[in-house]
Amino acid sequence: MISRKRRKTRTIRVGKLLIGGDNPVSVQSMCNTDTRDIRATLRQISELEDAGCEIVRVAVPNMDAAQKLGAVKKRMKIPLVADIHFDWRLALEAVKQGVDKIRINPGNIGDKSRVIEVVKACKSAGIPIRIGVNSGSLKSLKKITGKPKWTTGQWAEIMAKEALDEVKVLEDMNFRDIVVSLKADDIERTILANKIFAGKSDIPLHLGVTEAGTFISGAVKSAIGLGFLLKEGIGDTIRVSLTENPVMEVRTAYEILKSLVLRTYGPEIISCPVCGRAEVNIEKVVKEIEKKIFSDKNLLKKSKGKKIAVMGCAVNGPGEAKEADFGVCGGKGRGVWIEKGKQVKVLKEKDWIAEIIKKIAAM
Numbered sequence: 001m002i003s004r005k006r007r008k009t010r011t012i013r014v015g016k017l018l019i020g021g022d023n024p025v026s027v028q029s030m031c032n033t034d035t036r037d038i039r040a041t042l043r044q045i046s047e048l049e050d051a052g053c054e055i056v057r058v059a060v061p062n063m064d065a066a067q068k069l070g071a072v073k074k075r076m077k078i079p080l081v082a083d084i085h086f087d088w089r090l091a092l093e094a095v096k097q098g099v100d101k102i103r104i105n106p107g108n109i110g111d112k113s114r115v116i117e118v119v120k121a122c123k124s125a126g127i128p129i130r131i132g133v134n135s136g137s138l139k140s141l142k143k144i145t146g147k148p149k150w151t152t153g154q155w156a157e158i159m160a161k162e163a164l165d166e167v168k169v170l171e172d173m174n175f176r177d178i179v180v181s182l183k184a185d186d187i188e189r190t191i192l193a194n195k196i197f198a199g200k201s202d203i204p205l206h207l208g209v210t211e212a213g214t215f216i217s218g219a220v221k222s223a224i225g226l227g228f229l230l231k232e233g234i235g236d237t238i239r240v241s242l243t244e245n246p247v248m249e250v251r252t253a254y255e256i257l258k259s260l261v262l263r264t265y266g267p268e269i270i271s272c273p274v275c276g277r278a279e280v281n282i283e284k285v286v287k288e289i290e291k292k293i294f295s296d297k298n299l300l301k302k303s304k305g306k307k308i309a310v311m312g313c314a315v316n317g318p319g320e321a322k323e324a325d326f327g328v329c330g331g332k333g334r335g336v337w338i339e340k341g342k343q344v345k346v347l348k349e350k351d352w353i354a355e356i357i358k359k360i361a362a363m
């Protein structure tokens with residue numbers, strides 16, 4: 001039985017979205033477009049919104065990008081987060097442009113006086129700050145030459161300490177709208193650092209494994225690392241980092257949350273692994289159905305929680321599809337349409353996808 005007991009945290013508002021407290025674990029992603037290219041960035045944000053992304057972050061590498069944030073923000077629905085590294089003036093400009101949250105990296109934002117300027121700006125704009133600590137850019141790393149000889153436990157302790165030190169700077173200014181992330185590129189340090197921090201603070205945690213890799217390795221790393229923490233009730237918002245189209249980050253994040261029974265998202269598609277009995281290209285059919293559903297927010301909404309079966313043959317298919325709300329079991333050039341375990345009609349193979357989409361749309 002999966003425990004759904006969540007760690008108690010304060011609640012932070014990011015635009016219209018609430019993070020922490022009793023609010024559902026939210027899903028976020030990051031654009032991989034050049035933020036100065038407003039059209040491309042908005043196109044990707046729109047795709048992310050349709051896929052169910054709830055917060056989106058964009059890179060702000062220079063002043064030109066910072067000055068485009070207002071135009072981006074104006075034409076999107078979900079909260080916009082500005083990702084700031086090195087130059088605190090970019091954070092000030094991002095706040096001026098109306099973003100909903102600022103992410104700063106204490107390891108590279110510079111001295112305390114700069115952080116104070118950013119905090120003052122966020123405070124007067126009423127927006128939160130995420131303190132994003134990454135294992136690769138710790139302040140402590142600058143004090144040593146060569147490769148650190150820290151154990152995993154020491155790495156995690158240092159990461160948590162640097163986050164807590166930064167939190168203190170903000171809270172000393174009576175600024176409490178804070179989210180923290182502690183990310184390493186391996187699961188162990190990520191889990192440990194988050195557990196240490198969670199034991200010492202009520203600040204909501206943004207979870208992620210940084211530079212997790214391409215789709216399969218990144219999804220597996222994230223599922224294990226984030227899944228472990230979420231199962232322990234730690235984590236209030238998640239981002240799955242993938243070297244991939246960010247829409248896949250959103251889908252993976254929801255699959256993790258769905259597996260832990262923390263969120264529902266789209267349908268559950270029950271498809272068989274296919275064996276020599278199949279006379280239909282099930283993989284192609286399932287991928288096409290998924291593509292249609294996961295790129296259309298209405299279909300996503302209507303199919304939420306539904307079990308849809310796509311099985312390769314009528315030998316085992318009908319039995320295995322019994323628990324599905326509806327679906328199809330293949331034969332040669334045709335298939336049996338099943339609803340709630342009953343065989344209702346026979347469909348030509350070419351009509352399967354349209355019939356499934358039609359069924360969802362009519363819900």
Ligand code: SF4
Nearest residue numbers: 272274275278312313
């Ligand atoms: S449903 Fe049929 S085709 Fe699919 S794996 Fe089972 S036996 Fe093979």
